[in-house]
Amino acid sequence: xxxxxxxxxxxxxxxxxxxxxxxxxxxxxxxxxxxxxxxxxxxxxxxxxxxxxxxxxxxxxxxxxxxxxxxxxxxxxxxxxxxxxxxxxxxxxxxxxxxxxxxxx
Numbered sequence: 235x236x237x238x239x240x241x242x243x244x245x246x247x248x249x250x251x252x253x254x255x256x257x258x259x260x261x262x263x264x265x266x267x268x269x270x271x272x273x274x275x276x277x278x279x280x281x282x283x284x285x286x287x288x289x290x291x292x293x294x295x296x297x298x299x300x301x302x303x304x305x306x307x308x309x310x311x312x313x314x315x316x317x318x319x320x321x322x323x324x325x326x327x328x329x330x331x332x333x334x335x336x337x338x339x
Contacts, residue, residue, distance in 0.1 A: 246310070247285030248293070251278070253311025260314060267314045271330060275337045287334040294327055303327070 245253075255270040264270040275283060298306065303323035316326035 246289055247282050248289035249310045250282065251286040252307065252313075256312050256314045258313045270314075271333055275334065280338070283334055284338065287331060287338070290327060290331045290334065294324065294331060298324075300324070 255274045260270050316323050
């Protein structure tokens with residue numbers, strides 16, 4: 235599968251979100267992943283947040299299994315594993331998408 239258009243862009247809003255807030259060093263900066271999500275919402279401009287939410291909704295609309303979601307989000311810079319919270323990638327990403335939607339300005 236070649237993937238949606240935003241996988242091919244150098245830095246997409248979703249890639250900026252994951253790579254900037256939930257990269258390999260997120261645990262050094264935030265006590266938990268939700269603190270990173272909250273910091274992203276508090277610090278990034280509305281157009282970036284809207285772009286990330288849109289790209290996340292496109293990603294979630296694809297019929298990807300857990301392994302494919304893991305690989306895709308890894309390519310986008312996500313270095314958080316939802317299994318730590320005993321949840322799936324899809325469930326965690328849906329929760330993030332709802333949070334972004336609920337905090338649109």
